[in-house]
Amino acid sequence: MPSALPIADPAPLDGLLPASVVTGASSRNFGVYLHVPFCRVRCGYCDFNTYTSDELRGAKRGNFASQAIAEIALAQSVLRDSSVPERKASTVFFGGGTPTILPVSDLAGMLHAVVETWGLAEGAEVTTEANPDSVDRDYLFALRAAGFTRVSFGMQSAVPYVLATLERTHDPERIPLVVQWAREAGLQVSLDLIYGTPGETLADWEISVSQALAQHPDHISAYALIIEDGTKLAGQIRRGLVAMPDDDVQADMYELADSRFSAAGYQWYEVSNWARDGAFRSAHNLGYWVGHDWWGVGPGAHSHVGGVRWWNVKHPAAYADRMAAGLSPAAGRETLDDETRRVEAVLLQTRVRAGLPVARLDPAGRTAVAGLIADELVDARAALAGRVELTMRGRLLADAVVRRLLDD
Structure with a gap:
């Protein structure tokens, strides 16, 4: 989730929701998003709510799972006390940050808490994001054993100097390995790509597209690089150290990707997303796009239930304090007219x-x-x-x- 938080009303400390959220709730799917805000390094283009070890101000990664589980219990209480009809989770999504920086037992524990609290709908999609260098074969098999159904790898590029510009730490040659391990474990595989990195040529991009397709993933995302204010990359561009991405080149890259993906049997279902067929679309993200309900767990996570949107305190230390006090971690909220x-x-x-x-x-x-x-x-x-x-x-x-x- 982006780090910038909107200006709105304070959220009540008990988290109780207004009566309006009940209307139509039974017709909306319910998803759970768990934001794991930790990274080993901060990528220069990223403005998500993430923290490296020297930015935690006393918060500890090892305590995070228990704090998230406490918020899941709070969520159940809030929804029940707000008279929202009980619904099983149709999707669960672990994002970040790098969720797989945590021990697999932590992810399994948080997922178990979701299942024990709400249950999973039949055919529920359970996804975690992962950096290619943050998992091995055993980790992926353990994810599947814990109930995960899908993994989304941050491939971004197959060209080393493009990865270096983005400050991604993995070796592109690791992508086939992690995809193979995920397949052997029985996980669906999504690959995330970024195009328009400063200095990246159309030929570079075609290499990345070809390498992604060679892995035969179930799902591919391809996002144009956006230069966000306050990021390291924005500062480098402002000082003239790297060039601003060219809109026309990015358009050419998008058309190339869509052509190659379509020829390989992938169908676009959202501007930046393609899937082998409807069964492999990201059901969790579709829930965002069509306005279903979701509860966001973790620092800076956003939630939406029945036209009420709220967001948690951003820093892991502030989040830990709220959970220790038994208070809602919500920092602010708004009711949409x-x-x-x-x-x-x-x-x-x-x-x-x-x-x-x-x-x-x-x-x-x-x-x-x-x-x-x-x-x-x-x-x-x-x-x-x-x-x-x-x-x-x-x-x-x-x-x-x-x-x-x-x-x-």
Whole structure:
């Protein structure tokens, strides 16, 4: 989760939710996100809420699992006391940071607490992110034995100097090994790529795409590098030490990736995500995009239940203090009004291949659809069926499409 937190109302210390969250709860899936905020090193481009060992201010990694389990117990109490209908978790996702920096027994313990608290829906997806150099064969087999179904490896690139620019620590030759071990363990495999790193050429990117496809993953994510204020990489660009990513080159890289992925049998289902078929889509992330409910556990984690969104205190030490005191770790929250929820649906569902129902648009937005079709940004046949679905050109200009749907 990004480290910047919005300005909103203080959250109550007991975490109790307003009565409005009950409406429609039974029709929404429920997911659990566990944020493990620890990394061995901080990558220069990253602005997520993560901490290296010298930034912990007395917090200890070894205590984290018990603190997260305490928040899971709190979550159960809050949802029950707020009269939210009980639902099994349809997805569980461990993100970071580097979740696999912790002993596998810690991840297993946290997952066990989720299962004991809510249970898992039939066919539930249970994922952890992992750096390729943070796991070995035994670790991956232990994850599967604990109930994990899926692992998402941060491959990012197959080109050593690109990895060095990003300050990623793994050897690209390790990717085939970890994928093989994960497969042998019975885990689904996703590979995450980043394109547009300063100095990266189209030929470099094609090497990374080819190497990713050679592993035959179930799922691939490819994200354009975004230079976030306050990161080390942003400072290097500001001082002229490295070049700013070129938008046109990034567009060429996206088109190349989509072409290669499609030819290999992968279908795009969100602007930056492709899967071998529908069964391998990231159900957890789809829950974010379509507005389902999730509870975020851990420092800086965000949650959403029935139009109420909140976020936890950021630093692991502050989080530890809240949990030790038996208080909600939430730092702030906001209740979204109907118009804000509609706007967010446009922002998020437009990016998904299933599309945004035209009915979610206001009159001006519905009028804008005709112009977007004429500009070859929105698929005409999908629009006739009542959906806003992006064309390839529309995916490249997704932000502009959203602005026209909201501003026209």
